[in-house]
Amino acid sequence: MSVLELEDLKVHFPIRSGVVFERTVGYVHAVDGVSLSVEAGSTYGLVGESGCGKTTLGRAVLRLVDITSGHVRFEGTDLAELSGEQMRRARSRLQMVFQDPLGSLDPRQNVESILAEGLEVHGIGRSRADRRAKIVDTLERVGLASNALSRYPHEFSGGQRQRIGIARALVLEPDVIICDEPVSALDVSVQAQVLNLLEELQSAFGLTYLVIAHDLAVVRHISDVIGVMYLGGLVEEAGADELYTEPMHPYTKALLSAVPIPDPVVEDAREQILIPGDLPSPSSPPSGCRFHTRCPWRQPERCDTERPELREVAPGHRVACHYAEEILAGELRPRSADVASDTPPRA
Template sequence: MTRPAGDVLLEVDDLKVHFPIKRGVVFDRTVGHVYAVDGVDLAIRRGETYGLVGESGCGKSTLGRAILRLNEPTSGSVKFDGTDVAQLKGEELRKARRRMQMIFQDPMSSLDPRQSVESILLEGMHAHGLDKDKEATQRRLRQLLAAVGLPETSLRKYPHEFSGGQRQRIGIARALAVEPDLIVADEPVSALDVSVQAQVVNLLEDLQAQLGLTYVVIAHDLAVVRHISDRIGVMYLGALVEETDADSLYRDPLHPYTRALLSAIPVPDPQVEDTREQILLAGDLPSPANPPSGCRFHTRCPWKQASLCDTDRPQLREIGGGHRVACHYAEDIRDGRIQPHEVEPELVELSGALNPDLGPPDVGTAAEIL
């Protein structure tokens, strides 16, 4: 799906989210940081679906929440329709959030069990002054339920009276209630059965076509991401390592980590499954509180080289056709000039992993504990 390059709705520049690690009971001391998101650059066009994939703990959800200021950015900018959301405060931030909504991962815990569906949908409308006319508001509620495939009688029910797929539809209706332009969907189908997943994914696509929505879809299911996304970004340990359109990524992955991810997707044909490339990553996932120097993937990379990989952190660079990759040797790997080799597993030590300069974590003195 081709769109004009200048029609950018969301632009993220060098975004970082670092969580302090504190020790002590009475007097908290910061002994390190978790580098959950550490220098992310991306641009999302109006009406586009941007997929964000990676292992659990790579920072996908934190990035999505930081875009909406649900997690405060440590540094960097988040420009939404030309306005830097990271700098907004108070009433200005509240007004901006009407145009940016989120679908949360767990459809049960994200809905208040003490509120009826009508109260849940009205809450956002009331906060932004969209419920002035009672008759128009009721009509709007019926339209929202119809849009997500739920009957009008659902308004009087409570979340526990619905199935998981129906609860996720209520979450989608809640996000749509304030007429947003951007929706961040954090694992919108991971808690659902496969048949229900297809229904929700198709619903999201239909709503996008009807309302002109822009999506950021966070997921670890690569098949779902490929089906729904125009472009895909791959995250590893707090940073983007590759970004391109969905077809190019699955046809020609360039970063070693992306190749490993895609090789893990099972193929239903036994003959193809037995003969295709399978990359098994060695070693543990490094701690985001103590990430490796240089390329953060070099401790597990089968294509690691003696120079640059463990000393210089690669920048996300374009290598043609809008395909961006953060690897010093992406072209050499693609053209076969560098061959994979066996990786010696590296054990992740927990002691001192929070901050190697400070030694083992300090839990406080006996006086502080008492």
């Protein structure tokens, strides 16, 4: 059963000009028509390069940014239509873990104050003693001792600060947690510890995760379903194993070809797909397929003028590409200038 559903979600930021008489001269299409669903108790991984709209989508679910159009349904309730007070109450069941653990924690508050704030706002706990007992229990769940209560964020390591951020979300007993690059600011060894912690908490409390990341290895490790975003839109969605073994969208193929393989023989012999050019501006996205300006498999006319729908090409596998089946079957070949194979051995 889907606990979170996004339907044609759009978030456009106005571009304003003028000093005395300000006017809107355009829009940044940060999220432009995304539809997806997250099953209860599962982890949905959202990947893509910087600037594709991943973080904006996560913030839009919690309405930390204004939704231009579309629907965000949480257990059947459209969050986009809730009043401010109704949305405030709903946030106790929808929480977020932010990318920068230091920047997201108030440096003037100690750990107890940081975690107690949400409990007080949502009226959880009959007294300060009840709230403190809940906070201590939550800290133990994330691997921190009770002596952390009186300490401040700057006194902890990066991994410990992220555990505090996770505890702040967990203490409200949410159903869904949106994790925005939860380990990108951490050392590799600490990343594994935090990912294992998230999995343990999911198993213990039946949590549902929407994990936003750019590290494909991280997403594969933790996700049940993976969605790939490009320039504000979802271009491919499939189960984690299927997406990695048989990607069908050209952009996904290029992303996976850039992931190093820890075998020098395989790494040097495999096909590498190079994406030419720069990411187009989201204020003036290309017509037709958003990826056609950089796609090695681009076909004239249709790719340039007709935006492909995200369609199901196999059970549980959706792709936004006009020629996904032909590319998979090898009937269409990429331009040779954008493919590097048999690369020379590294020095």
